[in-house]
Every structure is written in C-alpha cells, then in structure tokens.
Amino acid sequence: MNNDRTLGEFEQIVLLAVLRLGDQAYGVTILDEIAAKTGRNSAPGALYTTLHRMEDKGLVTFRDGSPTPERGGRAKRFVIVTREGRNALASAQSAYQSLLQGLDLLADPLVRLMFGGAYV
Amino acid sequence: MFESYTSDSTPAESFLAQIAGPTRAAAIMGDLDELAANRGRFWFWIAYIRTLVSLGWRTLAAFVVGFTSFLLMMSFLGVWMRIPKAIDNMAFGSTHNALTFLSTAFLSIFASSLWFAAPYAFLRFGHRDRMVQLYCVFFLLTTPFLFHSNSISLIFALVTFALIIAALWSSVWRRPMIVLAATSITALVALEATTDLVTRVYHPYFHYPHEFNLTSWAVVRLTAAVALANAAILCTWLHRRLLRQSTAIA
Numbered sequence: 001m002n003n004d005r006t007l008g009e010f011e012q013i014v015l016l017a018v019l020r021l022g023d024q025a026y027g028v029t030i031l032d033e034i035a036a037k038t039g040r041n042s043a044p045g046a047l048y049t050t051l052h053r054m055e056d057k058g059l060v061t062f063r064d065g066s067p068t069p070e071r072g073g074r075a076k077r078f079v080i081v082t083r084e085g086r087n088a089l090a091s092a093q094s095a096y097q098s099l100l101q102g103l104d105l106l107a108d109p110l111v112r113l114m115f116g117g118a119y120v
Numbered sequence: 121m122f123e124s125y126t127s128d129s130t131p132a133e134s135f136l137a138q139i140a141g142p143t144r145a146a147a148i149m150g151d152l153d154e155l156a157a158n159r160g161r162f163w164f165w166i167a168y169i170r171t172l173v174s175l176g177w178r179t180l181a182a183f184v185v186g187f188t189s190f191l192l193m194m195s196f197l198g199v200w201m202r203i204p205k206a207i208d209n210m211a212f213g214s215t216h217n218a219l220t221f222l223s224t225a226f227l228s229i230f231a232s233s234l235w236f237a238a239p240y241a242f243l244r245f246g247h248r249d250r251m252v253q254l255y256c257v258f259f260l261l262t263t264p265f266l267f268h269s270n271s272i273s274l275i276f277a278l279v280t281f282a283l284i285i286a287a288l289w290s291s292v293w294r295r296p297m298i299v300l301a302a303t304s305i306t307a308l309v310a311l312e313a314t315t316d317l318v319t320r321v322y323h324p325y326f327h328y329p330h331e332f333n334l335t336s337w338a339v340v341r342l343t344a345a346v347a348l349a350n351a352a353i354l355c356t357w358l359h360r361r362l363l364r365q366s367t368a369i370a
Binding site: 026027028031043044045046048049052056064068070071072074075076077 | 140143144146147148149150151152153154155157167170171172173174175246
C-alpha cells in the first residue's frame with residue numbers, strides 16, 4: 001500500500017460525505033451531512049484543514065460556484081473527489097470490510113441501540 | 121433576510137488569506153457567514169479564530185523552528201570563530217586567493233539564509249515539495265563544508281553554483297529555484313537592512329556588546345525576526361503563485 005494515499009478516519013468521513021452530496025458538496029453541506037449521518041458536530045477548521053491536506057495529496061479538487069447573498073457575496077467552493085481519492089477511499093474501506101468479516105459487530109443489537117442506526 | 125458579517129469581517133478575511141490564500145479564504149468566510157445565520161455573531165468569531173488556528177499553527181511553528189535554527193547556527197558560528205586558527209582555516213578567512221575568497225563568501229552567505237529558510241520550508245510545505253527538496257540539497261552542500269579548509273569549501277561552492285545554474289536551466293526545477301533564490305535574497309537583504317537600521321539608531325557595537333545587555337539582545341533578535349518574517353511571507357506568496365497547481369476547474 002502506498003503510504004502517501006493512506007487515509008485517516010476523518011478524511012474517509014469527509015470523502016464519503018462529499019460523494020454522497022454529489023455536485024452540492026461544499027463546506028456547509030459537508031458539515032451538515034457529517035452531523036446528520038454520524039452525529040458528530042465537526043469544527044469548520046477541522047474540515048478545512050482536512051480538505052486542504054487532501055487537496056495537496058491530490059485526493060480532491062475544487063470548482064468555484066456563483067456568489068450568493070447569504071454568504072456575503074462570496075462564491076461557494078464545491079469539492080470534487082478525484083480518481084486518486086476514490087481509489088484511496090475504496091482501498092481503506094476494503095481494509096475495514098476485511099477486518100469486520102466474521103465479527104458480526106454491526107448485527108449486535110446493543111450496537112444498534114447505542115448508535116441509533118447512525119452507523120448501521 | 122440573511123444577516124451577513126461581511127462589513128466587519130473584511131480585514132479578517134485578508135488576514136486569513138495570508139495563510140490560506142485568497143480563494144480559500146473567501147470560500148471559508150462565505151461558509152462561516154452562511155453557518156452564522158442561525159448561530160449568531162459570537163459563534164462566527166469563535167469559529168473564525170478556531171479556523172485560523174487550525175490552518176495557521178503549522179506556519180507559525182515553521183517560522184519559530186526556522187528562526188531558532190538560524191539563531192543556533194549563528195551562535196555556533198560565533199563560537200567556532202573564537203577557536204584559534206579556525207577563522208584562518210575557514211574558507212572566507214582566506215584573502216590570499218580572490219577566487220577562493222569570492223566563491224566561499226558566496227557559500228557562507230547562501231548557507232546563512234538556508235539556516236532559516238530550509239527548516240521553515242520543510243515544516244511549512246512538507247518533504248514532497250520540490251522547493252523543499254532543493255533546500256535540503258543546498259543545505260547539505262553548503263553548511264557542513266563551510267567549516268572546512270579552503271580547498272574543500274571552494275569545491276562545494278563551485279558545485280552549489282553549478283547546481284543553481286542547472287536548476288534554472290531545467291523546466292522542472294526552474295520555478296522552485298526562483299522561489300528559493302527570492303526567499304534567500306530577501307532574507308539576506310532584510311537582515312542587512314535591519315542590522316544597518318539598528319546600528320544607526322544605537323551604535324556600531326550594539327550587536328556585539330562587551331557584556332550581556334538585555335536591550336541589545338532583545339532588539340537584535342526582534343529585528344532579525346521581523347526581517348525573516350518578510351522572507352517567510354514572500355516565500356509563501358511566491359510558492360502559492362508559482363508552485364501550486366490551479367485548483368479551480370471549469
């Protein structure tokens with residue numbers, strides 16, 4: 001495995017949120033999606049640091065949108081996952097799947113109760 | 121109706137742009153503005169400060185390490201030159217051969233700029249960056265051989281000079297070399313200018329008092345920090361303009 005493309009946990013969460021949002025992924029919607037699906041209220045600074053790091057690694061790129069009044073006339077900056085980003089995410093998720101096999105962790109009723117379906 | 125914080129956050133955006141770049145800063149401020157519509161002004165400024173710290177701590181840490189490295193190397197050089205015959209043995213102590221003197225003066229001046237710039241760039245941009253790789257090569261070619269005999273220093277001064285020419289000739293290494301050279305020249309000129317200013321304001325021996333003087337110690341280091349901060353700002357700006365790939369796609 002290429003160490004340069006190894007993803008941290010939050011990087012994987014951000015990439016998954018961006019993929020789920022499609023062409024509407026920018027700072028605000030990514031934070032909302034992460035909060036809705038994981039119950040985690042991430043700090044904006046943490047998201048931007050992660051996005052900038054992944055941009056430097058070539059895992060994401062950006063597309064500028066149009067300025068809107070609710071943003072003080074500033075443009076949105078939409079996030080796009082690159083092919084390298086998809087490959088890195090697939091590799092990381094594959095590793096998780098391999099490790100989870102045979103554990104039946106997600107089928108455990110207690111886990112379902114604790115996480116309220118957030119992860120299951 | 122949306123409540124925007126644009127009017128009082130423009131200087132804040134400019135400050136953030138120094139760290140993140142203008143495009144990123146505008147997008148971040150827009151996101152915070154949008155999020156703050158439901159959370160209020162206090163949340164906006166707390167989120168802004170936390171974002172600033174998240175994005176800027178690495179730049180600040182890189183500057184502190186670079187400045188400390190510069191001070192340590194200057195102190196080491198000062199101690200080394202007090203060793204009997206060390207200055208005669210060192211290349212720039214030679215005055216009997218013009219070529220040796222000129223080439224090794226170049227080596228020592230270039231090396232002194234790298235004592236700040238190389239650690240700063242390494243921590244700020246990471247080891248995968250081409251400019252950082254150039255910095256590391258030049259650091260290894262100059263500093264260890266500065267303290268050796270005339271002939272060894274002369275050889276490595278010529279190798280360093282040849283490598284600079286080769287980098288400027290190469291299409292791959294030209295831009296990193298330009299950023300590196302601009303940063304080094306700015307550091308040296310700013311250091312010389314602040315030294316000259318301090319000397320004019322105080323007195324010619326202010327930098328080297330016979331006894332420890334807290335005012336002298338603080339003023340000399342503060343002015344050096346200001347001088348090197350100029351080089352760091354230029355380095356970051358040029359790096360963004362010349363070395364970063366365009367992130368906006370059609």
